[in-house]
Amino acid sequence: MARAAISGRLTWQLAEAVDVLTETPHVKTIAFDVADWAGHRAGQHVDIRLTAEDGYQAERSYSIASAPNGTRLDLTVVRIADGEVSPYLADELKPGDRIELRGPVGGYFVWEPPQGGPLLLVAGGSGIAPLMAMIRLRAAAGSDVDTRLLFSSRGWDDIIYRDELERLNGNGLTVVHTLTSSQPPDWTGYARLVDAEMLAEVGPSPAERPRVYVCGPTPFAEAVTEALVHLGHDPQGIKTERFGPTGG
């Protein structure tokens, strides 16, 4: 039984936006400062709450995309066209604006350098967020543990954190992309949905007993997990976080 991660009653804390970055045409990262932030583990998320002037409230959950860094935490938001919260966060929110958040939450879908590897991280679209926190933490800790990221995106311009991943590639980290909808003219990489053959090629093999983290929309997570088990990976070694159409 794993030791309890972070305990204690959760309370809503005030978070101030300090920076907004454009990742892709539909995706922004918002950096927040939370005065009494006690830190977080890579893979955890926060629940956020917005209150309108008439008292209406909406809550959503977002994975923390940044490695622990004092009172700062980054959330990556995909703008859903007819959503209620994501268009506000992606288009309206400015540095200085405030939201409430509580967390960090989750002790199951986390990774820390002492846990070692090899690591297999499989991301579908915005599912990259919690895995990016793990990759960033790994880099900050100077870890060279064998880590392979298989990242599924629609097209080249949809790859979230694309440039940073290119910079971090190396030192034991291998980044492999698959582009499922459209590919650049000179593309020689994978151009289909993640399947067993692709996972077998990216590795590590089941015999190496990797720690596997899968994150993305439910159909993606289900297909990947099924393929991994089919290849012989131990189901107990696979942790999954499913993103759903919870609001938008």
Place this chain on the structure above:
Amino acid sequence: MPPISRGFHRKRQPDADPSRVPPGQYVTGDFPVLSAGPTPHTTLEEWSFTIRGAVEEPVSWPWEEFVALPSETITTDIHCVTKWSKLNTSWKGVSVDTLLGAVQSEAGYVTAWSDGGYTTNLALEDVTDGRAWVAYEFGGAPLEPQHGGPARMLIPHLYFWKSAKWVRGLTLTVDDEPGFWETYGYHNHGDPWLEQRYQGD
């Protein structure tokens, strides 16, 4: 009052006559999909609707016979306990009056039961006199599985958890027997106009 997030507001709702919106509800143009479990995928060949329990003789209709029963087109407002209301929804289905007319019973309650194990309980007066249907079309098309197809209960005067998705039959009971959500915290009756959401309301 929690801190206000500058510029945040509720998603724009369709205009609606307030007298059609029960207390605590908001009107949506969407049709949110909520479920207590995996979507069943019963084929029409496998499907049947059964009335059983405290009846003289149980009765069962396979699909072809069920959709050949006298049916109605119903346009109505629906209200979910999670606070959304959807106005002017249109359905086609068989009145529960028609179905209960095929059995003899002294029982005062029914339990609607569904593929996947879901149940909900109703008093007889809540499903008779033109207040309830078993619906198999929505918006002029066959009811989709995510919204309860092949057929679901349609009982618009109560919160929509009473309109059981994937319904396969009614069991007549002498005593009121709380169903799934009624057991786990929701109100036994569920009248949206009295805001009967939770146990004890």
Place this chain on the structure above:
Amino acid sequence: MDKLMLDGNAVAGLLQEVFAAEMTTAIGSCATCHATDPVGATHVYLGAGIVLRCPHCDNTLAVIVRDERRAWITFQGIRALGLAL
């Protein structure tokens, strides 16, 4: 597989709010099929309330109904729940 299905990570905040403890690493055993899994690996469905189901046999493990001020939690199908203290 239901594309709306989530997992126990989705209720981590709610459970921690109620129990004042990290719950996704709590290990539950299913009363129906006896499989054991962390709460984080359970299948979660959002209906009128929240339903946690066994990822192996779909048995209802727990149901959570809540409003702003109260929550009803029923551990319907969990034989035992183990937490590190």
